[in-house]
Amino acid sequence: MNNxxxxxxxxxxxxxxxxxxxxxxSDGPPPELMASTIERMRLVDSQSTTIPVGPDLVxxxxxxxxxxxxxxxxxxxxxxxxxxxFSWLFFNDQGTPAFASVIExxxxxxxxxxxxxxxxxxxxxxxxxxxxxxKKMRLEFPGVMAYVADxxxxxxxxxxxxxxxxxxxxxxxxxVMQMPNPVEQFRKVKPDDARLIGxxxxxxxxxxLFQVDKVDFLDAKGQxxxxxxxxxxxxxxxxxxVDNPNVDRSKRTTLTFTDIEWNKxxxxxxxxxxxxxxxxxxxxxxxx
Amino acid sequence: xxxxRVRIRERGRQTGLESEGPVDLASRDPLELAQANxxxxxxxTTLSEIDPRQxxxxxxxxxxxxxxxxxxxxxxxxxxxxxxLLNRARTTLKERLAAFAPSQARENKREVQP
Numbered sequence: 001m002n003n004x005x006x007x008x009x010x011x012x013x014x015x016x017x018x019x020x021x022x023x024x025x026s027d028g029p030p031p032e033l034m035a036s037t038i039e040r041m042r043l044v045d046s047q048s049t050t051i052p053v054g055p056d057l058v059x060x061x062x063x064x065x066x067x068x069x070x071x072x073x074x075x076x077x078x079x080x081x082x083x084x085x086f087s088w089l090f091f092n093d094q095g096t097p098a099f100a101s102v103i104e105x106x107x108x109x110x111x112x113x114x115x116x117x118x119x120x121x122x123x124x125x126x127x128x129x130x131x132x133x134x135k136k137m138r139l140e141f142p143g144v145m146a147y148v149a150d151x152x153x154x155x156x157x158x159x160x161x162x163x164x165x166x167x168x169x170x171x172x173x174x175x176v177m178q179m180p181n182p183v184e185q186f187r188k189v190k191p192d193d194a195r196l197i198g199x200x201x202x203x204x205x206x207x208x209l210f211q212v213d214k215v216d217f218l219d220a221k222g223q224x225x226x227x228x229x230x231x232x233x234x235x236x237x238x239x240x241x242v243d244n245p246n247v248d249r250s251k252r253t254t255l256t257f258t259d260i261e262w263n264k265x266x267x268x269x270x271x272x273x274x275x276x277x278x279x280x281x282x283x284x285x286x287x288x
Numbered sequence: 289x290x291x292x293r294v295r296i297r298e299r300g301r302q303t304g305l306e307s308e309g310p311v312d313l314a315s316r317d318p319l320e321l322a323q324a325n326x327x328x329x330x331x332x333t334t335l336s337e338i339d340p341r342q343x344x345x346x347x348x349x350x351x352x353x354x355x356x357x358x359x360x361x362x363x364x365x366x367x368x369x370x371x372x373l374l375n376r377a378r379t380t381l382k383e384r385l386a387a388f389a390p391s392q393a394r395e396n397k398r399e400v401q402p
Contacts, residue, residue: 009382012327016385017350019328020335 101235109236110134111266115259119252130257136271148271157273166273168281202229202238236262327388334384342377345370 111133118126131138140146147169149156156169197211212226223246229239240257247253273279335343344363348354349370354362356370365373 009386012385012388013378013382015324016327016331016381016388019324020331021351022324 102230102237105235105262106237109262111263113259113261113264113266114257117256117258119254119256131266131270133266133271138270148273150271157279159273159277164274164277166277166279168279200229202231205231205238207231207238234262236260327385330385330388331381334381337384338377338380339373342373342380345373346377346381349374 113131116128116130129140135151137149146159158167198209200209207229210228224244227241228237231238238260242255348359356367359370360367
């Protein structure tokens with residue numbers, strides 16, 4: 001391994017020459033995608049720590065680190081929102097008569113599978129799949145990375161799906177995944193305004209639309225708004241939207257939960273580290 | 289660069305694909321492949337931006353494997369001039385590729401620049 005800066009640059013030039021000689025030309029991602037990715041990183045980083053953004057972003061190692069940071073941040077948001085949404089469904093006793101049976105059905109639910117889309121500003125969307133069964137959870141950015149957690153066993157892993165590496169996450173570590181105890185979270189949320197505001201079609205099926213105001217999520221500080229679409233036949237939510245209408249649309253974070261499937265039998269492997277993955281501790285994973 | 293493409297095509301006809309051996313892309317790390325593609329793309333762009341003579345000399349010697357004598361004959365230069373152009377090309381390319389280098393080398397480059 002080369003040590004001096006000059007040797008490192010010589011090595012880099014040799015690798016670049018070899019890559020050009022042996023590789024196939026690549027058009028790379030579309031410029032629009034690159035621009036939106038960088039913008040997304042800027043937004044996320046402005047809310048966490050200050051990371052230099054500029055030409056160095058082309059360096060893949062740093063880009064990968066940022067991507068993982070986005071994923072952690074996103075999963076924390078998603079978990080918090082899901083907990084808030086379902087806590088309201090579980091514990092709100094002030095719902096309309098029609099909503100009472102929805103609450104009962106949600107309480108009885110054994111598993112939930114859904115798609116979460118987070119829109120940051122205008123047109124920038126991050127999508128992940130979410131699975132909950134009993135006290136187990138999986139969040140997945142399809143084909144890239146996933147988190148699996150078992151609240152009962154108090155274990156959590158970050159899965160790099162491309163490198164087939166599982167990194168252990170200290171279950172109580174603050175700021176890593178911030179997986180809350182759902183029951184405790186449920187008890188904290190007290191929305192005080194829910195009403196039926198109409199009917200809409202979701203995937204060609206008629207649904208009842210409920211709205212909850214003054215939702216307290218993340219930085220919304222009681223200014224958030226939640227919309228819940230309910231299938232009148234199954235009496236279960238088919239779509240959820242969490243938004244903050246008081247924030248300018250260009251800066252607003254909107255969370256949409258769709259493709260919701262209730263009580264579907266989920267494969268145990270979804271919540272486990274695959275057998276062909278290498279398991280590393282958090283310390284090992286940060287080493288080069 | 290166009291000369292290089294023509295030469296590579298000709299070399300492919302002469303040697304045949306089987307002599308290169310199979311390239312098992314599936315066995316390579318996706319991140320490594322992505323880095324190699326990005327490096328190659330940056331290299332390709334940089335070669336099109338630097339002095340054309342330097343670019344030609346670099347391509348013929350480093351990618352094509354021609355000797356200084358052969359390049360000198362090809363481009364109508366002296367052998368010494370080929371060496372000078374190649375050295376300049378390497379210096380320029382390293383400067384332009386420095387963003388991909390480990391942080392120590394990058395910092396060093398910043399310090400020496402005015």
